[in-house]
Amino acid sequence: MEAVIEVIDLVKEYTIAKKGRGLRGSLKSLLFPQKTKVNGVDGISFSIAPGEIVGYIGPNGAGKSTTIKMLTGILHPTSGSIKVCGISPQADRKAVVGKLGVVFGQRTQLYWDLRLGESFELLRRIYQVDKATYEENMAVLGDVLKLNDFIDTPVRQLSLGQRMRGDLAAAMLHSPSVLFLDEPTIGLDADAKHAIRDFIKEMNRKMGLTVILTTHDLDDVEQLCSRLVVVNHGKVVEDGPIDSIIGKLTPHRLLVVELERPCDDLSHPAATIIKQEGLKVWYQFEKVRVTAAELISDLSQKLPIQDLSVKEPDIEDAIRAVYKGY
Numbered sequence: 162m163e164a165v166i167e168v169i170d171l172v173k174e175y176t177i178a179k180k181g182r183g184l185r186g187s188l189k190s191l192l193f194p195q196k197t198k199v200n201g202v203d204g205i206s207f208s209i210a211p212g213e214i215v216g217y218i219g220p221n222g223a224g225k226s227t228t229i230k231m232l233t234g235i236l237h238p239t240s241g242s243i244k245v246c247g248i249s250p251q252a253d254r255k256a257v258v259g260k261l262g263v264v265f266g267q268r269t270q271l272y273w274d275l276r277l278g279e280s281f282e283l284l285r286r287i288y289q290v291d292k293a294t295y296e297e298n299m300a301v302l303g304d305v306l307k308l309n310d311f312i313d314t315p316v317r318q319l320s321l322g323q324r325m326r327g328d329l330a331a332a333m334l335h336s337p338s339v340l341f342l343d344e345p346t347i348g349l350d351a352d353a354k355h356a357i358r359d360f361i362k363e364m365n366r367k368m369g370l371t372v373i374l375t376t377h378d379l380d381d382v383e384q385l386c387s388r389l390v391v392v393n394h395g396k397v398v399e400d401g402p403i404d405s406i407i408g409k410l411t412p413h414r415l416l417v418v419e420l421e422r423p424c425d426d427l428s429h430p431a432a433t434i435i436k437q438e439g440l441k442v443w444y445q446f447e448k449v450r451v452t453a454a455e456l457i458s459d460l461s462q463k464l465p466i467q468d469l470s471v472k473e474p475d476i477e478d479a480i481r482a483v484y485k486g487y
């Protein structure tokens with residue numbers, strides 16, 4: 162299947178002013194400005210198939226926004242190539258914009274002084290969406306996002322959750338093939354987050370919408386994405402299904418055992434005791450050396466076990482490992 166997004170060897174070089182230290186250095190920089198170059202994105206390649214929901218994640222300053230800005234045509238790459246639905250955003254930005262919906266959690270494309278419905282109407286004209294398509298889309302969007310409750314409210318009076326629902330609808334008015342979401346649930350309460358995630362899943366399922374999600378909220382990632390592209394220092398450091406990334410980066414599991422009474426020898430040859438608090442003992446083990454079942458069976462033969470639980474590593478453990486390791 163042809164990729165919806167194809168990025169090859171993408172580089173974005175920024176030129177920044179070098180600042181001298183202290184008052185003397187600052188004055189010198191002011192009189193004799195010196196420039197230095199940094200690569201915000203440093204040779205990124207990936208390909209996204211139609212209908213994928215991909216988490217594009219990384220620590221602060223990793224290069225996520227820079228990538229998204231190049232994909233949407235806001236920034237020009239220093240080198241490398243981008244194709245969105247077969248079109249280069251640099252060669253034909255207008256055509257690419259027609260294929261994309263973009264939502265920034267921290268900004269809005271709605272008009273502060275207009276009612277929500279009027280904002281949509283204005284955007285319809287800007288995007289040049291014909292009336293029939295607009296009405297068809299609004300019927301679906303209004304229903305899924307429950308916009309009717311506040312369609313006549315001025316945008317400035319909307320709650321953050323209502324505004325986000327409005328922004329999602331605005332991004333979908335022109336039936337885009339790809340939706341870019343930048344921190345779509347930031348600052349929202351649990352119910353509003355739930356509504357936003359449900360909407361994304363529904364659009365993906367019903368319309369085959371391709372979604373690229375940039376977020377620091379790992380619940381978003383876990384609930385929405387089947388694949389992660391992890392960037393750090395402008396490079397892709399992991400790309401694959403979430404489960405295999407977790408498995409690869411966090412080979413350790415934990416067995417927490419609660420004893421009936423104190424015992425002298427708690428050891429096991431294939432596990433490490435990483436913590437002990439009273440009668441509670443934490444064993445760390447690797448699945449490749451010993452399975453949880455084997456470990457439990459061995460320990461229960463020599464220890465009076467009252468209770469136990471196995472903790473599988475989660476996405477947070479994996480992401481912490483990626484950010485630490487690169």
Ligand SMILES: Nc1ncnc2c1ncn2[C@@H]1O[C@H](COP(=O)(O)OP(=O)(O)OP(=O)(O)O)[C@@H](O)[C@H]1O
Nearest residue numbers: 175177200201219220221222223224225226227228
């Ligand atoms: N306009 C700019 N001029 C100079 N350097 C920039 C500019 N924009 C970004 N950078 C640098 O490029 C690198 C990547 O920044 P970018 O904003 O893409 O990161 P990010 O992953 O989106 O971070 P965050 O999670 O904090 O939003 C950083 O080192 C940043 O300082």
